[in-house]
Amino acid sequence: xxxxxxxxxxxxxxxxxxxxxxxxxxxxxxxxxxxxxxxxxxxxxxxxxxxxxxxxxxxxxxxxxxxxxxxxxxxxxxxxxxxxxxxxxxxxxxxxxxxxxxxxxxxxxxxxxxxxxxxxxxxxxxxxxxxxxxxxxxxxxxxxxxxxxxxxxxxxxxxxxxxxxxxxxxxxxxxxxxxxxxxxxxxxxxxxxxxxxxxxxxxxxxxxxxxxxxxxxxxxxxxxxxxxxxxxxxxxxxxxxxxxxxxxxx
Amino acid sequence: xxxxxxxxxxxxxxxxxxxxxxxxxxxxxxxxxxxxxxxxxxxxxxxxxxxxxxxxxxxxxxxxxxxxxxxxxxxxxxxxxxxxxxxxxxxxxxxxxxxxxxxxxxxxxxxxxxxxxxxxxxxxxxxxxxxxxxxxxxxxxxxxxxxxxxxxxxxxxxxxxxxxxx
Numbered sequence: 001x002x003x004x005x006x007x008x009x010x011x012x013x014x015x016x017x018x019x020x021x022x023x024x025x026x027x028x029x030x031x032x033x034x035x036x037x038x039x040x041x042x043x044x045x046x047x048x049x050x051x052x053x054x055x056x057x058x059x060x061x062x063x064x065x066x067x068x069x070x071x072x073x074x075x076x077x078x079x080x081x082x083x084x085x086x087x088x089x090x091x092x093x094x095x096x097x098x099x100x101x102x103x104x105x106x107x108x109x110x111x112x113x114x115x116x117x118x119x120x121x122x123x124x125x126x127x128x129x130x131x132x133x134x135x136x137x138x139x140x141x142x143x144x145x146x147x148x149x150x151x152x153x154x155x156x157x158x159x160x161x162x163x164x165x166x167x168x169x170x171x172x173x174x175x176x177x178x179x180x181x182x183x184x185x186x187x188x189x190x191x192x193x194x195x196x197x198x199x200x201x202x203x204x205x206x207x208x209x210x211x212x213x214x215x216x217x218x219x220x221x222x223x224x225x226x227x228x229x230x231x232x233x234x235x236x237x238x239x240x241x242x243x244x245x246x247x248x249x250x
Numbered sequence: 251x252x253x254x255x256x257x258x259x260x261x262x263x264x265x266x267x268x269x270x271x272x273x274x275x276x277x278x279x280x281x282x283x284x285x286x287x288x289x290x291x292x293x294x295x296x297x298x299x300x301x302x303x304x305x306x307x308x309x310x311x312x313x314x315x316x317x318x319x320x321x322x323x324x325x326x327x328x329x330x331x332x333x334x335x336x337x338x339x340x341x342x343x344x345x346x347x348x349x350x351x352x353x354x355x356x357x358x359x360x361x362x363x364x365x366x367x368x369x370x371x372x373x374x375x376x377x378x379x380x381x382x383x384x385x386x387x388x389x390x391x392x393x394x395x396x397x398x399x400x401x402x403x404x405x406x407x408x409x410x411x412x413x414x415x416x
Contacts, residue, residue, distance in 0.1 A: 037392070048303060049305070051305070123336075126333075126336050127336040137390065
């Protein structure tokens, strides 16, 4: 089995899966009908992308692996998503800030991944770019709207940005697998996206009259499977059906 | 426009035209442009379809419906999902566009006009009920991933707009 490639696919896919799961929690609970539908639509796009990645990963793993077993039957430490995407929906500002901080990175990543030497990854990236361009527009609009809105909305958005900022640096951590695969032209060296990322995010936050945090301290660990305390709760919810009724199918 | 039909065996066209998108029943999958190829190889129909959006839940149903329709016409089949080249709204045929319109979904505009409508607040999307362009974006995301929600300010009816995907 191509272990490096398998792990790299999980690194890509788990971000989509967990971000999608968090947004999916808003189904029926969004602050308004339109935002509820938007968040769950974005969630659906992310799950679709996850499926494409996991189907490919299952093919590489072989034996009994399926997209479902990879999605639902791993333990917490086997998930490689970044800490940012597992942070809870404390309020709508948090949900939007978290998703925006991920969307900007996601689009930059896909724009590079579409040129991967791996044809399947390139295909998934090309497909996903079209969807993610809509995501970043939606979340970016809301950052501006809440930032430049009322005193209260501004304060809430600033709090969310401040709270989530420490998780942004992890986006640019290069894992061993990714490093090797990047040399072969398969993976994206995410450290090269950092400058463009902070430039874009800074410009938008300023447009929304928000202050860019100046944190020197950053939190990481997700890519190595060391998650925040929120991850266990998220997984127990997400894996509930498969753990309770093993091998159940729709 | 009908670039999708180039690898499709004539004999399979009428069968595939009968299969429709489960979420937009008036629209055949052929007019939707999701069938990328369909060939009879050693008596087995091999059909490749491509998703409109990655997470489109209709794809599994479409695959099953194709298998069923071909079976009814006496063909065994293999349906494969392909991602390259990625689907674009350009592949919706003229017939598909009018079917959408009649069904109450405004068909996609060209990419620039689409941007103006979704981001620039320009009133250019035609109401499917009264044809007025005095329409307003309510939400960039509608009842399914591929649509945005609009409202007509003349007849006051809400309607879906099929977003341009290119």
